[in-house]
Amino acid sequence: MDFSLIGAGFINAVMPLNLLAMLLSTTIGIIIGALPGLSAAMGVALIIPITFGMPPSTGLIVLAGIYCGAIFGGSISAILIHTPGTPASAATAIDGYQLTLQGKAGKALGTAVISSFFGGLLSCISLYFFSPPLAKLAMAFGSPEYFWLSIFGLTIIAGVSSDSMIKGLISGAFGLLLSTIGMDTMNGVFRFTFGQAALYEGLPFTATLIGLFSMSQVLVLADHKIRKAGELVDFDDRVLLNRKEMKQIAPTIIRSWIIGNVIGILPGAGASIASFLGYNEARRASKHKEEFGHGSIEGVAGSEAANNAVTGGSLIPTLTLGIPGESVTAVLMGGLLIHNMQPGPDLFNKYAAVTYTFFAGFVFVQFFMLALGLWGSKWFAKISRVSDAILIPIIFALSVVGSYAIRNSMADVVIMFVFGVIGYFVKLFGLNSAAIVLALILGPIGERGLRRSLLLSKGNPAILFSTPVCWVLIALCVFSIFSPMLMQKLENKYKERDPNADMPKD
Numbered sequence: 001m002d003f004s005l006i007g008a009g010f011i012n013a014v015m016p017l018n019l020l021a022m023l024l025s026t027t028i029g030i031i032i033g034a035l036p037g038l039s040a041a042m043g044v045a046l047i048i049p050i051t052f053g054m055p056p057s058t059g060l061i062v063l064a065g066i067y068c069g070a071i072f073g074g075s076i077s078a079i080l081i082h083t084p085g086t087p088a089s090a091a092t093a094i095d096g097y098q099l100t101l102q103g104k105a106g107k108a109l110g111t112a113v114i115s116s117f118f119g120g121l122l123s124c125i126s127l128y129f130f131s132p133p134l135a136k137l138a139m140a141f142g143s144p145e146y147f148w149l150s151i152f153g154l155t156i157i158a159g160v161s162s163d164s165m166i167k168g169l170i171s172g173a174f175g176l177l178l179s180t181i182g183m184d185t186m187n188g189v190f191r192f193t194f195g196q197a198a199l200y201e202g203l204p205f206t207a208t209l210i211g212l213f214s215m216s217q218v219l220v221l222a223d224h225k226i227r228k229a230g231e232l233v234d235f236d237d238r239v240l241l242n243r244k245e246m247k248q249i250a251p252t253i254i255r256s257w258i259i260g261n262v263i264g265i266l267p268g269a270g271a272s273i274a275s276f277l278g279y280n281e282a283r284r285a286s287k288h289k290e291e292f293g294h295g296s297i298e299g300v301a302g303s304e305a306a307n308n309a310v311t312g313g314s315l316i317p318t319l320t321l322g323i324p325g326e327s328v329t330a331v332l333m334g335g336l337l338i339h340n341m342q343p344g345p346d347l348f349n350k351y352a353a354v355t356y357t358f359f360a361g362f363v364f365v366q367f368f369m370l371a372l373g374l375w376g377s378k379w380f381a382k383i384s385r386v387s388d389a390i391l392i393p394i395i396f397a398l399s400v401v402g403s404y405a406i407r408n409s410m411a412d413v414v415i416m417f418v419f420g421v422i423g424y425f426v427k428l429f430g431l432n433s434a435a436i437v438l439a440l441i442l443g444p445i446g447e448r449g450l451r452r453s454l455l456l457s458k459g460n461p462a463i464l465f466s467t468p469v470c471w472v473l474i475a476l477c478v479f480s481i482f483s484p485m486l487m488q489k490l491e492n493k494y495k496e497r498d499p500n501a502d503m504p505k506d
Contacts, residue, residue, distance in 0.1 A: 002352075006128065009356030013364055018058055022361060025062040026368040027376075029069020030076070034380050035391065036083045038217065040070035041327040041434065045213040046395070048335045049206055049402035056339040057354045061361035063335050067328050068120055068311050068365050071271060072373060075112040075304055076380050080105060088271035088307040091279040095292060095299035102295050106377075110239040111297040112304045113373030114246070115253050119305035120366040122257040123264065123312025127359055130265070134320035135348040143452040144464045148473035150446030153323040154439055155480040169481075171432040175439020178203060185444070186451055198411035203440065205334045207403045207412040208419050212433045213331060215399045215416055216423025221388045223424075239374055241297075249301040252282045256305035263306070264313020264326075271307040271314075271326060278306025312362065319343050319355070322442065327434035333441060338406070 012018070025047070032043035043066045051059030074086030079096035092112060099108035141149065154172045181192045182202030193199040241249075256278035263274035282302025283292045292299050310326070317323040322343035324330035336343055347355045372380075403416035426433055450464075457463035464470060 002132075005352050005356045006360075008353065009358075009360040010363075012057060012353070012357040013061070013360035017055075018061055018357070018361055019364070021054070021058050021062050022065050022365050022368050025065025026069040026365055026372060029066040030073035030369070030372060030376075030380055031069075032066065033070035033073020033085045033089075034076040035073075035386060036077050036081075036085050038070075038391070038395075039086055039213070039327075040067055040088075041331050042213045042217055042395075043070050044328055044331045044335070045209040046398050046402060048209065048331070048338060049405040051335060052206075052338060052406055056341060056351070057357035057361070059335065059339060060354070060358040061365070063332050064358065064362045065365045065368070067332065068308065068362075068369055069372075070328075071308055071311060072113065072116040072120075072304070072369055073380065075116070075300075076109065076377060079108045079112060079300070086271075088275050088310075089303070090272065091275040091303035092300055094279070094303075095294070095296045098293070098295035099297070099300070104295065106239045107241065107245070107297060108300055109377045110241050110374065111245075111249060111300045113239075113370060113377070114241060115249065115256070115301040115304040116308040116373070117366050117370040118253045119257050119260055119308035120311055120369065121363065122254075123261050123309040124359070124363050124366070125312075126261050126265070127312040127315055127362065130316050131320050131359075132348055134316065135345045138321055139345045141469070142467075143449045143456065144466060145449075145469050145473065147446050147449030147453060147464060148470055148477065149321060149323070150442040150449060152473050152477050152480065153321075153442045154435075154446070155477050167429070167431050168435055171426070171435035172439045174431075175436035176443045178436070179440045179443025179447075185448065196411070198409060198415070202444075204407065204409075204412050204415060205337055205440070206406045207416040208440065209331055209334050209437060210399050210403050211416040211419025212423040212426070212436060214395055214402075215420025216427060216433070218392055218395050218399065219420060219424040220427055221392050224388075239377060245297060249298055251285070252298050252301045253305040255281055255285065256302050257309045260306035260309025261313040264310035265316050271310040274310045275303045275307040278302040315362075319347055322445070324434070324438060327432075330434040330437045330441075334437065337441065 028047070029040070029043060032038050033040065044063050047062060047066050051062050054062065070086060071088055074084055074089030075092045075096065076085065078084040078089040078093035079100055082093055082097040082100075084090045084093050096108045096112065099105065154176070155169075179202070181199055183190055183193075183200055190200065198204070256274075259278050259281060260271075260274040263277065264271075279299055279302045282298045283289060283296075286292065286296070286298050288296065288298070314324070314326050314329045315332075318329040318333055319336075320343070322333065324333050333343060341347060341351055341354070399416060399420070400413055403413045404410065406412065423433055426436065453463045454461065465474075
């Protein structure tokens with residue numbers, strides 16, 4: 001670990017521009033998370049175009065602020081109106097809303113923000129410790145290893161992030177098909193461009209992401225009856241916890257941090273599963289099991305510490321191996337590529353200054369989230385009541401402007417609308433948008449790895465099985481294909497019989 005780079009990262013992170021970026025992005029993230037029906041992935045996709053004109057480190061810090069803020073923000077509406085703002089807060093609604101009914105909404109929100117803070121902050125430890133060694137390992141990869149690595153990434157996202165393995169694999173296959181659009185980099189042949197110059201370099205990432213995650217949500221919201229403002233309970237009790245309450249939830253926070261970190265590092269599992277695992281383990285270890293389901297601060301802490309601990313953990317495979325840990329990091333990976341930063345060893349060598357500034361910013365974002373959560377919860381609670389009738393035109397306008405902004409091209413706006421419709425049907429049929437995005441990113445990497453390997457071996461496929469690393473990756477691919485069944489059993493086991501527990505995935 002290079003402590004000089006870490007120190008330089010913290011010095012760069014406290015520059016006024018970066019601090020302002022942290023404050024604004026975390027605020028926007030909390031608002032997005034608190035609004036039922038919106039997701040962290042959608043928020044990151046919408047903000048990516050804005051970061052294009054920023055320094056890369058500042059742009060990445062903005063995306064981190066949106067990510068972390070949205071995961072916490074979901075707990076606000078979960079606690080106050082029993083409607084999780086994001087799927088990751090579904091377990092929080094179980095005890096959080098019960099505390100609200102008892103007139104303890106402030107205590108529930110205080111528990112949520114403190115647990116979120118420590119869960120996210122502690123996850124930064126593994127981000128610093130595990131990322132550089134994994135990046136060094138990636139330097140030993142050749143063409144065959146990159147081929148299997150791309151397959152591994154595709155099987156994980158396509159399988160684990162969908163309720164149905166078949167639907168997940170279909171999503172991945174569709175993304176792979178889309179990734180072939182554009183010029184063949186090895187032969188210079190145009191593929192599936194239909195004579196459109198806008199497609200010569202492949203599908204534009206920004207427009208595709210915004211279409212799949214944001215414009216599709218506009219269509220979903222418009223397709224349903226306009227949601228009325230939820231009934232909001234006003235509260236006057238303290239948000240800050242006393243020493244006894246802090247001591248009570250401390251073991252739960254540590255336990256959930258470990259759970260969330262492990263789940264985050266395992267690509268594809270996601271914050272939703274971590275949330276229910278953290279909640280269940282909190283209940284199992286508690287001395288006050290009878291309070292769970294009736295208003296337990298340990299239940300709120302178990303859920304919130306776990307889902308926020310996922311944020312740092314999920315960035316590790318994303319930054320080092322190019323395998324997103326969940327849907328949000330799949331979108332964030334697109335943001336890296338827009339800034340011409342390829343996930344892998346280069347992030348810790350060529351772009352080390354940017355990467356460690358981003359890490360330091362990720363740490364500071366947790367403190368901004370704590371401050372905003374403790375002193376701004378009442379205001380964010382009011383925002384959570386905004387009607388869909390207001391949200392729809394705002395998201396629509398931001399989607400159009402964002403798609404146009406990167407290349408000043410109306411063709412990108414058209415592509416965004418096309419993928420908005422595609423994203424709507426993807427959600428309608430239970431497929432997975434994150435799998436499609438990941439395939440768009442990993443497809444070309446896998447194709448180049450395969451074709452270069454066969455070129456080196458003069459067409460002999462044995463080269464794909466020539467190293468121990470290849471066999472390890474093959475075994476991981478096989479395991480990941482069958483892992484959805486295990487993850488589904490875990491999620492079903494730990495979900496309470498609660499109408500809001502079965503929230504749709506991002």
